[in-house]
Amino acid sequence: MLVLKALSCGPKHGYAVAEWIQQTSDEVLRVEEGALYPALHRLELRGLLAAEWGVSDNNRRAKYYSLTSAGRKHLAAENQTWDRLTAAIARVMQTA
């Protein structure tokens, strides 16, 4: 979901996705960066992402991922579920 969100504002390569997640979460979400790649590939196989080889800012060959329409729909759905879930948890926590 985070990966999908990361790609929602345009195509990125794997490194950029990792950076984006780290930065926007203020370095709270830190994982082994390598684990990102199986996730990316899995999403690609599920048709939520499309991949394309391109040239990076520093002129290296890089694989760019972008959201497909299916990916967009999936992200929206995930978003909703997430909102409902956090809201529910928040309500439960408030009662205490």
Add this chain to the structure above:
Amino acid sequence: MALEWLKAVRLKLKALMNRKRLDRDLDDELAFHLAMRESMSQVDAKDACFAARRQFGNAARFKETCRELWTFIWLESLLQDVRYGVRLLRKNLGFTIVAVLMLALGIGANTAIFSLTYQVLLRHLPVQHPEELVILRSPGPQLGHTSSDGAGSASSFSYPMYRELRDRNSVFSGLLARYPVSLSVAGQGFSERAAGELVSGNYFETLGVRPALGRIFTAQDETSPGADTVALLSYGYWTRRFASDSNILNKQLTVNGVALTVVGVAQDGFIGVQIGQIPDIFIPITMKAQMTPGWNGLDTPRDYWIALLGRLKPALARDQAETALQATYYAVLQDELPIFKLRKKTSELFLQKKIFLDPGSHGRPILQAEIKQLLIFLVAMVGLVLMIACANLASLLIAKGEARQQEIAVRLSLGAGRGRLLRLLLTESLLLAMGGGLAGTAVAAITLRTIVGAIPQSFGANGLEARLDYSVLLFAAAVSLLTGVLFGLMPALRVTRIAPEGPLKGHGSNLAGSVANVRLRKWLMVFQVAMTVVLLAGAGLFTTSLIHLQREDLGIRTGHVIQFSIAPGMSRYSPAQTIALAGRLKESLAALPGVKSVSAAEIPVFTNHDVGANITIAGYVSQEHEDMNVNQNWVGPDYFSTMGIGLLRGREFVNADASGAPKVAVINQSMAKRFFPAGDAIGRVFTFGAGDVHPDIEIVGVVADSKHTHVRGQPQLFVYLPFAQHETLSEITFYLRTGQEPAALTPQITKTVAGYDAALPVYHLKLLLQQIGETVFSDQLLASLSACLGALAAFLAAIGLYGVMAYVVARRTREIGIRIALGATRGNISWLILREVTQMVVIGLALGLAVSFFTGRLIQSLLFGVTANNPAVLALAAGLLLAVALLAGGLPARKAAAVDPMIALRYE
């Protein structure tokens, strides 16, 4: 979901096509990441590199995960296994060939028998929605004449009844009628016998059969008796006789003396409504009187002869239809009742008759009923052989597995999963099984062609084909797969169960495992011996039975006799003309070189035809309810001397016993004993029928008993009459006794008949011995197949025993060496080994004989002149197997005895 999955598969396939690129891309992608991380870092290059890698985690692992995502991992490892298996099997070529051969014979035999079973018992009629078809049956009193086949007279209906049921019922979308007839067909330049089927106009429409050419019959082809002079050819007959020539349409054929116009050819693949009885020509049922001279049967409800099949209306269940039909049937019966003028009690019974609807998807189950038992036994026998082959292979694989323990142990200790290893080993056995299956298909094709080619036409199983269609091939594949798992699983499970340390430490430490292996192999051997003895016992019984059948005294001298039939009545000869023709033919045939004597009879012997009638004898007072029925045949002069039936008293028929002369008869000994125990048969008079009749047939001779319809069974009471005094003679069969090889007469016979009438087909032209042989065809089939399978099983058992014992000897070489060193003689050592063989075989024999004892009861009805528990046969089977076993075990025993103690002690 499925769409998504498909998409993924497409992507994966693309990746599979381009493996190298996938790998390179992955490398590039990860390398790019690391490079970016490094370049972003502020510290010096070396530290940056480490830091980047630390942050990234285990690159190799992620790469592997990604690769698995992209590839069909199971497919790849399967391919690996297959490659490995093939390599291994090629390395052990000898083993592979033996194994594939064993499996090929086993699977081939099974496939061939399955093909027969499928064609006879399992296949639906090749018509539209066969599951909607039902066969009508109505048990109960039938008042008049019935004509029936294996289905029993309850399945015969009258033509008026058919029309009423067809027009008044509300449950069938179509109700058809059919009756099989023999035809004499004459066309341009040929005359022959053909199988005919008299059918109702809606026959093809009801079955959903389309024309391949021209048109099918309609209701307009069933108008009034004798008016519908049309014919439809079956596809097979059209191809065979007319070379698929479409010019046959609207041409005329002379069928039983009537000119019929060919209006069409039925759809390819349509074989009628009774498996084994394939019609050549279809003719409207309204032509009945013309097709069966001397018997109309269309006009009266007293003649029960037609078989009825209905197609249920869609979505109507059989029992619902049955219930709904009773009211219609009852109404028709009530309408018929006045015709019969019955007493009250009989008419009650008559009106109580119910109508039943039997499933008809397989057609009329005549052949099925006749040979179901035979087929089941064949299936059982070939199944046993395959099990024996499996046991054998399992045993061999266990031995092979042991030799591979080192390899397996290395694999296990290097971390191979047991499941993965199992799969590897199973792949190997499945490869073997597949090889066996492929070779088995060839074996099946040959076996099938041999069996089908041997089926005589009189067996009633026409149209069976030696073909391996997809359902049969599917069966072969399934059987191969099953056998692969069956013989491969147990050895594979055993081999992979070992603890890896054992074999790696060197030999000898895994003794417990191999002792267990030996025990298992011995039990497999015992099982094999048991199954083999069951098969051998069966083979022995069937062969003994066949020998008894062949040696059975028929009361006829069967050698050097050739026979043929003609049916002048089917070519518009009157009985008087037929008699005259028979007389002239007899003279011409007798003049042929080498012919010693010639005679003829109306009913041919050993063709399952018999005719019987009640008699009344002057001066014989019959008991109440005494069975006065005797069999009869109309025969010509010299019949008894030609057939070699001994004349006991009086005379045989002569030319003077002609039409108009005093009526005479010859009876057989059984009949003489039964009715004239005082020995005063000659000169007595009798007649056919009962009640107020006038006996006027004089008995002029008594002949010895002979068998008439079948080799089995006892001679019946028999009365012979001169065919010159037959008022409705239509068919006649000639018998020629010759001094030379009778088959050489074949061309002269056809020429002689054609000299009188070229349009008269000659049929049943064959040796009498051949004719008799055909009546015991199923016995022959069982005997020869069971003998082949028994021999095969014994051979497999020998291979198996040899394998096990050779292995045992190799295992015990050191022990044997010690024994010899301690003074054991060669004899002692041989006995040591042979004792084990004997042990196994004796246990196996005991089990096998026990099984035979029980299965014997099941086959008793198929046997002739021998009981299923015949001790001589069982002893012979057991003795044979014991001899084979000692032979197979003897080789390793000799090898053991020849062990040099010095070498043996240094061994290992």
